[in-house]
Amino acid sequence: xxxxxxxxxxTTTTTKAAxxxxxxxSARNVQVFYGEKHAIRDVNIEIRPRxxxxxxxxxxxxxxxxxxxINRMNDTIDSCRVEGNILIDNENIYDPKVDPVxxxxxxxxxxxxxxxxxxxxxxxxxxxxxxxxxARKKSDLDDIVASALQKAGLWNEVKDRxxxxxxxxxxxxxxxxxxxxxxxxxxxIILMDEPCSxxxxxxxxxxxxxxxxxxxxxxxxxxxxxxxxxxxxSQRTAMFHLGLLVEENDTDKMFTNPxxxxxxxxxxxxxx
Amino acid sequence: MSPSHxxxxxxxxxxxxxxxxxxxxxxxxxxxxDAVRALVNSDSALxxxxxxxxxxxxxxxxxIQEKAIVTIARRQxxxxxLREIIGVLRIASDLERVGDLGKNTAKRVIAVQGTGVPRxxxxxxxxxxxxALVQLKEVLDVFSNRSVQKAEAxxxxxEEIDAMYTSLFRELLTYMMEDPRNITTCTHLLFCAKNIxxxxxxxxxxxxxxxxxxxxxxxxxxxxxxxxxxxxxxVAE
Numbered sequence: 323x324x325x326x327x328x329x330x331x332x333t334t335t336t337t338k339a340a341x342x343x344x345x346x347x348s349a350r351n352v353q354v355f356y357g358e359k360h361a362i363r364d365v366n367i368e369i370r371p372r373x374x375x376x377x378x379x380x381x382x383x384x385x386x387x388x389x390x391x392i393n394r395m396n397d398t399i400d401s402c403r404v405e406g407n408i409l410i411d412n413e414n415i416y417d418p419k420v421d422p423v424x425x426x427x428x429x430x431x432x433x434x435x436x437x438x439x440x441x442x443x444x445x446x447x448x449x450x451x452x453x454x455x456x457a458r459k460k461s462d463l464d465d466i467v468a469s470a471l472q473k474a475g476l477w478n479e480v481k482d483r484x485x486x487x488x489x490x491x492x493x494x495x496x497x498x499x500x501x502x503x504x505x506x507x508x509x510x511i512i513l514m515d516e517p518c519s520x521x522x523x524x525x526x527x528x529x530x531x532x533x534x535x536x537x538x539x540x541x542x543x544x545x546x547x548x549x550x551x552x553x554x555x556s557q558r559t560a561m562f563h564l565g566l567l568v569e570e571n572d573t574d575k576m577f578t579n580p581x582x583x584x585x586x587x588x589x590x591x592x593x594x
Numbered sequence: 595m596s597p598s599h600x601x602x603x604x605x606x607x608x609x610x611x612x613x614x615x616x617x618x619x620x621x622x623x624x625x626x627x628d629a630v631r632a633l634v635n636s637d638s639a640l641x642x643x644x645x646x647x648x649x650x651x652x653x654x655x656x657x658i659q660e661k662a663i664v665t666i667a668r669r670q671x672x673x674x675x676l677r678e679i680i681g682v683l684r685i686a687s688d689l690e691r692v693g694d695l696g697k698n699t700a701k702r703v704i705a706v707q708g709t710g711v712p713r714x715x716x717x718x719x720x721x722x723x724x725x726a727l728v729q730l731k732e733v734l735d736v737f738s739n740r741s742v743q744k745a746e747a748x749x750x751x752x753e754e755i756d757a758m759y760t761s762l763f764r765e766l767l768t769y770m771m772e773d774p775r776n777i778t779t780c781t782h783l784l785f786c787a788k789n790i791x792x793x794x795x796x797x798x799x800x801x802x803x804x805x806x807x808x809x810x811x812x813x814x815x816x817x818x819x820x821x822x823x824x825x826x827x828x829v830a831e
Contacts, residue, residue, distance in 0.1 A: 577667035
């Protein structure tokens with residue numbers, strides 16, 4: 323009897339606390355299995371709108387797996403099973419009525435290695451808006467392409483060679499082209515999985531500055547191996563370990579005085 | 595000025611720290627000036643204001659420390675940026691000490707209020723305080739423009755304050771020898787003079803920190819000293 327009461331009370335407090343935060347993405351009791359392997363264990367997190375949230379943790383901790391749940395990229399893996407709820411603007415994205423293609427227009431993604439299409443710079447950016455029917459006329463499409471390239475901080479470097487191949491750009495430029503491509507379909511959320519791991523420090527700094535600017539319009543979730551990068555770009559940081567969400571906190575706090583010993587050990591490079 | 599960082603938020607962090615140091619400096623300067631004015635005019639209301647302003651300075655130092663720690667954790671500063679942040683921490687603690695010295699002077703206003711401060715000593719203290727406050731003001735200007743030459747010049751000028759302090763020390767000693775009833779007031783004034791002299795030392799410390807920020811090295815040679823008050827026991831015999 324007592325147990326029941328305390329459980330009920332706890333649930334109420336959690337729900338209240340969750341409701342008080344203005345959150346764009348809410349994960350409730352998310353579990354992910356790859357066949358028998360339990361990859362994500364009961365993750366609950368509220369991700370705030372128009373901010374950068376970084377996921378950190380050692381390899382295999384589940385941070386990328388969890389990121390891929392947010393736009394249902396894991397649907398494409400047969401052995402993968404997701405349980406629990408992920409809500410975007412209070413709508414469960416795992417509801418059978420949700421169309422994953424529409425979802426992915428709302429939740430864009432940028433990957434580790436820049437992967438431009440083997441097409442012109444213009445076509446790379448125009449592709450998404452065209453298939454989603456976002457432009458009625460050629461001039462509308464031109465505007466979308468220009469605006470996306472501007473938002474991605476690439477416009478000045480490519481405006482005179484939009485018809486050249488996207489694959490001819492440098493690695494850092496290609497990554498910003500991929501960000502422009504993601505931005506072009508006017509998503510609300512951008513997921514980034516190690517977006518700078520193939521880039522040199524200057525190109526990395528440019529992408530980080532871009533993330534800093536994009537945060538005014540988009541909700542950004544970034545997975546990074548580099549905790550220094552998490553410290554530089556994010557407002558909130560979440561630490562994963564062995565499929566558990568160990569700690570989620572303000573980045574300032576996380577990197578000066580984290581609450582969990584495991585976070586402290588990991589960020590100080592003293593992990594087991 | 596070095597070019598800005600690609601990561602603009604980094605520049606904002608550094609700008610914030612620099613701005614807060616300037617604000618702290620302005621307040622510390624004002625507190626010390628007010629404390630000496632309160633002393634020579636026996637103005638206990640002004641003294642009280644100085645005493646209560648010290649909290650603002652203490653809080654500012656703590657906020658600067660917190661921001662500096664977060665900036666180190668988040669931006670991983672190296673080279674000139676690292677020296678700047680470490681320098682900011684040192685300067686903030688120097689300025690906090692300056693505020694404490696002003697506050698200590700202000701606290702003595704009440705103790706000497708009954709007897710008043712002899713005109714000649716008041717002028718001496720004002721002069722000493724003018725010298726120290728000019729040092730402080732100039733070193734804060736140098737902090738804004740990071741001029742190595744000017745930082746050196748300020749460091750070498752501390753001698754003047756030391757000499758003035760030694761001369762005040764002698765004078766106070768003479769008053770005390772003349773009439774033991776002066777001892778209470780003169781002892782307080784001696785502490786006030788020492789407080790002011792130490793403001794000059796903190797300005798010199800700040801100059802050395804600025805030199806270090808700009809060059810990565812400590813200024814060469816011993817700083818000149820003309821505080822010979824520690825030898826004055828022999829004179830009193």
